[in-house]
Amino acid sequence: MSEEKPKYGWYVKNLILAFNIIGLFGLIVLIIGLNILGMLGVILSIIGIALMLLFLWPGIGLATMNIILSKENSEVRGMDILSKIQSPRVLDIGCGTGRTAIEIAKSLPKGGHLNGIDIYNSNAISGNSLATVNRNAELEGVSDKSTFQYGSATEIPFEDNKFNIVSLSSVLHEVHDYESKERAMKEIRRVLKPKGFLLIGEWNRYSWQLILYSGILYMVFRSRKYWDELIRKQGFTILNYENFGGYGLFTAQK
Ligand SMILES: C[S@@+](CC[C@H](N)C(=O)[O-])C[C@H]1O[C@@H](n2cnc3c(N)ncnc32)[C@H](O)[C@@H]1O
Incomplete structure (x- = not known):
């Protein structure tokens, strides 16, 4: 029988999911852009990179932060x-x-x-x-x-x-x-x-740690x-x- 463990949840889980989906869409746009010659290819590549920077960065960063937090032994600070x-x-x-x-x-x-x-x-x-x-x-x-x-x-x-x-x-x-x-x-x-x-x-x-985790969401x-x-x-x-x-x-x- 498995012992029930406390569930502290993930911070901003829905936002992380949405950002990763949009960011992965950006990756696909970038790959398509890189495979098309001419101006259209350049434009698609730029859009792809922008979507990845804006969405995939915080998507992956915040997911990583949650994983680190769930593994860490929480310590009580300032008490x-x-x-x-x-x-x-x-x-x-x-x-x-x-x-x-x-x-x-x-x-x-x-x-x-x-x-x-x-x-x-x-x-x-x-x-x-x-x-x-x-x-x-x-x-x-x-x-x-x-x-x-x-x-x-x-x-x-x-x-x-x-x-x-x-x-x-x-x-x-x-x-x-x-x-x-x-x-x-x-x-x-x-x-x-x-x-x-x-x-x-x-x-x-x-x-810099916040910017690393949350990219544009540092704002x-x-x-x-x-x-x-x-x-x-x-x-x-x-x-x-x-x-x-x-x-x-x-x-x-x-
Ligand atoms: C980032 S979480 C932090 C939760 C917790 N303090 C921790 O260390 O895990 C922010 C929490 O603040 C709560 N919150 C937001 N606005 C609030 C308000 N006006 N009054 C009380 N709680 C609020 C949210 O519901 C959420 O549970």
């Missing part, structure tokens, strides 16, 4: 602050299928508790749902110290001053416009206790400076910034 707090209450916003949230729950000291909220967008992660994250928590043995529910970053379903730590791993770039991001930051500030910690992980738009992400300013604007003090191969982790305090 050394947990040891400084007695019975910490942690909120993970945009918990998805629980890849980061469950690791945080595992590293909680005695008496600590993790709450996870998400709008469970299935285009962001395959199989993204409340049922999936609950099942993953069960399989990872952290059900007793974690609670997951539906909730948006811009309208956090908790009272003021409840959490010692709020964390967001690769979530804020998905909160569309700048006003909504500011609203989310105000909500985070509201639910954090005085001197509470904020951890924000985001890909840095200008890192979806923002620069380190952008996040730095957004965090400071809400009155947080930035304590630390750590770069994990293009993925930056800000630690800030209320």
Whole structure:
């Protein structure tokens, strides 16, 4: 009998499929172009190369990133602050299928508790749902110290001053416009206790690793400076910034 394993899903799986299909179409156009003499051949070759650069590059890059992530032992980053707090209450916003949230729950000291909220967008992660994250928590043995529910970053379903730590791993770039991001930051500030910690992980738009993985899609992400300013604007003090191969982790305090 096979043992059931947690399913963390693939990030942007549908997008990866669509990009690879269009990119492979570009490869066919290139091959046809190379076999036709004259101007038409040149034009088809250029279109083929352009389609491959725009679509096949991120298609293959993001698929590779997902494969690497699924093989990697996830490590919880920036959570050394947990040891400084007695019975910490942690909120993970945009918990998805629980890849980061469950690791945080595992590293909680005695008496600590993790709450996870998400709008469970299935285009962001395959199989993204409340049922999936609950099942993953069960399989990872952290059900007793974690609670997951539906909730948006811009309208956090908790009272003021409840959490010692709020964390967001690769979530804020998905909160569309700048006003909504500011609203989310105000909500985070509201639910954090005085001197509470904020951890924000985001890909840095200008890192070569992000460009290698996502090609033209690097534009979806923002620069380190952008996040730095957004965090400071809400009155947080930035304590630390750590770069994990293009993925930056800000630690800030209320
Ligand atoms: C790239 S995934 C990251 C998931 C998870 N943090 C992890 O480390 O695997 C982004 C997640 O943010 C969620 N999300 C997007 N906008 C949100 C919002 N306004 N409020 C809460 N979650 C949101 C998506 O549904 C998705 O699960």
